[in-house]
Amino acid sequence: MKHILIIGATSAIVHATAIRFAETGAQLxxxxxxxxxxxxxxxxxxxxxxxxxxxxxxxxxxxxxxxxLLERAWAALGEVDxxxxxxxxxxxxxxxxxxxxxxxxxxxTNATSTIALLARLANRLEAQQFGTLAVIxxxxxDRGRKSNYLYGAAKSAVTTYLAGLRGRLHRAxxxxxxxxxxxxxxxxxxxxxxxxxxxxxxxxxxxxxxxILKGKExxxxxxxxxxxxxxxxxxPETIFKRLNLSA
Amino acid sequence: xxxxxxxxxxxxxxxxxxxxxxxxxxxxxxxxxPGPVLPFGLGRSYGDSCLNEDGTLLDVTGLDRxxxxxxxxxxxxxxxxxxxxxxxxxxxxRGYFLPVTPGTKYVTVGGAIANDVHGKNHHVAGTFGCHxxxxxxxxxxxxxxxCSPVENNDLFRATIGGLGLTGLIxxxxxxxxxxxxxxxEMERIRFDNLDEFFELSARSNDSWDYSVAWLDMxxxxxxxxxxxxxxxxxxxxxxxLEPSGDPFLSVPVNLPELLLNPLTMRLFNTGYxxxxxxxxxQKVVHYEPFFYPLDAIGDWNRAYGKAGFLQYQxxxxxxDDHRVIRQLIERIVESHHGFINVFKEFGDIPSxxxxxxxxxxxxxxxxxxxxxRKTLALLDELDAQVRGAGGVIYPAKDARMSAAxxxxxYPQWREFSRYVDPHFSSSxxxxxxxxxxxxxxxxxxxxxxxx
Ligand SMILES: Cc1cc2nc3c(=O)[nH]c(=O)nc-3n(C[C@H](O)[C@H](O)[C@H](O)COP(=O)(O)OP(=O)(O)OC[C@H]3O[C@@H](n4cnc5c(N)ncnc54)[C@H](O)[C@@H]3O)c2cc1C
Ligand SMILES: NC(=O)c1ccc[n+]([C@@H]2O[C@H](COP(=O)([O-])OP(=O)(O)OC[C@H]3O[C@@H](n4cnc5c(N)ncnc54)[C@H](OP(=O)(O)O)[C@@H]3O)[C@@H](O)[C@H]2O)c1
Numbered sequence: 001m002k003h004i005l006i007i008g009a010t011s012a013i014v015h016a017t018a019i020r021f022a023e024t025g026a027q028l029x030x031x032x033x034x035x036x037x038x039x040x041x042x043x044x045x046x047x048x049x050x051x052x053x054x055x056x057x058x059x060x061x062x063x064x065x066x067x068x069l070l071e072r073a074w075a076a077l078g079e080v081d082x083x084x085x086x087x088x089x090x091x092x093x094x095x096x097x098x099x100x101x102x103x104x105x106x107x108x109t110n111a112t113s114t115i116a117l118l119a120r121l122a123n124r125l126e127a128q129q130f131g132t133l134a135v136i137x138x139x140x141x142d143r144g145r146k147s148n149y150l151y152g153a154a155k156s157a158v159t160t161y162l163a164g165l166r167g168r169l170h171r172a173x174x175x176x177x178x179x180x181x182x183x184x185x186x187x188x189x190x191x192x193x194x195x196x197x198x199x200x201x202x203x204x205x206x207x208x209x210x211x212i213l214k215g216k217e218x219x220x221x222x223x224x225x226x227x228x229x230x231x232x233x234x235x236p237e238t239i240f241k242r243l244n245l246s247a
Numbered sequence: 248x249x250x251x252x253x254x255x256x257x258x259x260x261x262x263x264x265x266x267x268x269x270x271x272x273x274x275x276x277x278x279x280x281p282g283p284v285l286p287f288g289l290g291r292s293y294g295d296s297c298l299n300e301d302g303t304l305l306d307v308t309g310l311d312r313x314x315x316x317x318x319x320x321x322x323x324x325x326x327x328x329x330x331x332x333x334x335x336x337x338x339x340x341r342g343y344f345l346p347v348t349p350g351t352k353y354v355t356v357g358g359a360i361a362n363d364v365h366g367k368n369h370h371v372a373g374t375f376g377c378h379x380x381x382x383x384x385x386x387x388x389x390x391x392x393x394c395s396p397v398e399n400n401d402l403f404r405a406t407i408g409g410l411g412l413t414g415l416i417x418x419x420x421x422x423x424x425x426x427x428x429x430x431x432e433m434e435r436i437r438f439d440n441l442d443e444f445f446e447l448s449a450r451s452n453d454s455w456d457y458s459v460a461w462l463d464m465x466x467x468x469x470x471x472x473x474x475x476x477x478x479x480x481x482x483x484x485x486x487x488l489e490p491s492g493d494p495f496l497s498v499p500v501n502l503p504e505l506l507l508n509p510l511t512m513r514l515f516n517t518g519y520x521x522x523x524x525x526x527x528x529q530k531v532v533h534y535e536p537f538f539y540p541l542d543a544i545g546d547w548n549r550a551y552g553k554a555g556f557l558q559y560q561x562x563x564x565x566x567d568d569h570r571v572i573r574q575l576i577e578r579i580v581e582s583h584h585g586f587i588n589v590f591k592e593f594g595d596i597p598s599x600x601x602x603x604x605x606x607x608x609x610x611x612x613x614x615x616x617x618x619x620r621k622t623l624a625l626l627d628e629l630d631a632q633v634r635g636a637g638g639v640i641y642p643a644k645d646a647r648m649s650a651a652x653x654x655x656x657y658p659q660w661r662e663f664s665r666y667v668d669p670h671f672s673s674s675x676x677x678x679x680x681x682x683x684x685x686x687x688x689x690x691x692x693x694x695x696x697x698x
Contacts, residue, residue: 044313
């Protein structure tokens with residue numbers, strides 16, 4: 001896995017994953033919306049061993065920019081072994097209940113923009129006939145909870161979309177990996193109190209890298225979230241609706 | 248997830264707010280944060296120099312990116328929250344090592360600069376600050392200053408050993424040394440008294456890059472100051488460049504104080520001394536156990552239980568008769584208090600740091616389990632002797648020295664305080680520079696009164 005395209009490259013989890021690729025001497029094409037942050041991460045990955053790092057600016061909500069961006073990425077890398085998509089935001093749930101424009105904008109960042117990217121990526125990877133498409137969704141997509149169901153709904157859309165895409169790309173020899181982190185200590189969760197269920201972004205990154213190397217289909221990060229989410233999904237709705245599960 | 252206490256778990260100095268920093272070019276306005284601010288690395292300082300009661304701690308560990316590795320000039324540039332562990336993981340496989348390392352790799356580059364840390368090679372390499380070529384300092388007014396021996400040299404000197412008070416180091420550049428492999432050729436030599444230590448130390452200075460000793464703190468009289476001397480050099484030949492991993496053992500909860508009672512301590516001391524049957528043992532070992540024996544035990548500080556412990560480290564100027572160091576050791580032996588300790592002669596290489604601790608002479612660092620008043624009284628007694636001999640105490644390890652002792656030991660503090668950022672302060676700084684003497688806090692109080 002030598003040619004890696006990364007969307008959301010300034011995310012803490014994604015960068016921790018990119019470090020593992022850099023250490024193997026891979027070539028990386030980093031995409032995010034903030035130029036200064038991109039450059040800081042690119043320098044880090046070069047020092048750690050990446051044989052080449054290019055950066056490109058994209059606000060994922062500028063849907064019309066997706067096509068040209070992927071064109072540039074493919075031109076730079078020649079072929080793409082791995083695409084990792086990991087941008088996202090954690091919407092303010094109470095605000096999203098009052099401010100519908102805000103809610104839809106957040107939904108776009110976390111779901112629509114991702115689906116738009118995945119559609120284009122799928123066509124390119126299908127044509128290429130190889131590669132891995134790894135996308136960071138979330139355990140929050142496994143069941144809607146009153147504390148963050150806008151975010152959960154967006155991640156659930158991504159997860160469902162990926163499941164279908166996996167079936168389609170399977171025949172082209174392209175792997176689709178759904179990554180579902182639990183609670184990760186990153187800038188996205190900086191405002192939350194950190195309990196024992198939190199993992200470091202570094203650990204999450206190591207596990208994402210592992211999942212990509214092994215070509216797993218759906219991976220919980222860390223794996224104990226599979227058990228937690230199984231239990232949560234088993235709970236009867238009559239009880240679940242009364243629960244106050246934070247985060 | 249982090250725990251913002253100091254390594255000795257003493258004193259308790261609760262801060263009001265923690266501000267995690269993630270991007271060196273997007274640091275929030277420090278003047279808008281509650282109270283004065285203080286950078287916090289990995290909290291490996293023992294006392295209150297990394298604490299800021301009622302103020303804000305800037306968690307620097309999110310500034311953890313490398314910036315450039317210039318192999319031709321052997322220079323590494325990285326953000327200030329990068330840890331020495333991360334640096335080693337990067338550089339050892341490429342055939343480089345740290346120019347100076349403290350006894351733990353779990354410190355940040357910013358913390359290593361702010362305390363101008365020293366290592367087992369002080370006699371040939373000086374302090375960490377001697378190897379810093381430049382850094383960027385962010386002041387609370389938003390100004391970013393590049394500091395080096397040729398640019399903003401006054402702030403460069405004030406910030407090295409500057410206890411985090413002169414501003415936030417966002418990134419730093421320092422030099423590396425070449426190694427052939429990850430191994431250390433070492434010798435361990437038992438010595439029977441203090442004179443033998445000084446002889447060994449003098450004989451080792453020229454041919455050994457690293458040296459340090461451990462003293463048996465349970466025995467006085469003719470055997471006073473007996474112990475084990477360790478010296479080492481980076482090994483030659485192709486023995487591999489593997490850095491090694493995480494601690495394999497960790498102390499999960501505070502062990503009962505029982506484990507550190509006088510009897511278990513005596514057993515430990517005598518045991519360690521005799522563990523070595525032959526007078527001299529030669530070995531080739533990985534650098535991990537040589538430099539970082541305690542890192543293998545994870546949160547070993549918890550072994551001291553809830554009351555925590557105090558570290559005490561001083562340096563005494565050279566003297567021909569070693570009278571005062573002998574008296575100090577005698578007093579500690581009498582107290583049945585000493586456990587882990589480190590003993591070393593510092594060399595003459597001066598540091599650029601204004602407030603740096605190391606200076607020519609002999610240094611002793613000890614852990615004292617916190618037994619309340621008894622412990623503090625003993626340390627006061629030791630202070631008096633250190634003071635009498637013209638010695639000084641290490642702020643990075645201190646939780647209780649008097650303002651008078653600090654000011655006497657570091658007379659440069661007045662010049663230094665001119666460079667203290669008006670919005671930066673620490674519990675330590677407020678303790679050793681009482682109000683009225685402290686221009687920075689006054690300025691801070693003035694400016695917040697205006698706000
Ligand atoms: C087991 C052990 C062994 C040790 N051995 C040695 C030794 O051999 N020699 C030695 O000298 N010390 C030794 N120490 C002490 C340790 O090296 C120092 O206390 C070191 O400074 C801790 O670094 P830190 O990153 O944990 O910083 P902290 O303890 O969190 O902070 C230390 C100081 O650095 C400042 N600071 C941190 N980051 C920045 C920044 N980015 N910009 C400006 N200021 C900053 C803080 O404000 C504070 O004043 C040892 C400590 C332990 C626990
Ligand atoms: N942290 C958790 O607990 C957790 C749990 C489950 C899943 N996840 C998922 O993990 C992924 C990574 O998150 P993280 O925890 O690493 O948080 P993070 O560090 O905050 O990363 C989120 C990234 O998304 C980028 N982004 C947001 N909006 C964007 C836009 N419109 N265009 C381009 N980039 C945009 C951000 O860029 P800027 O830096 O420019 O803002 C940021 O780099 C996300 O998909 C998140 O939903 C996280």
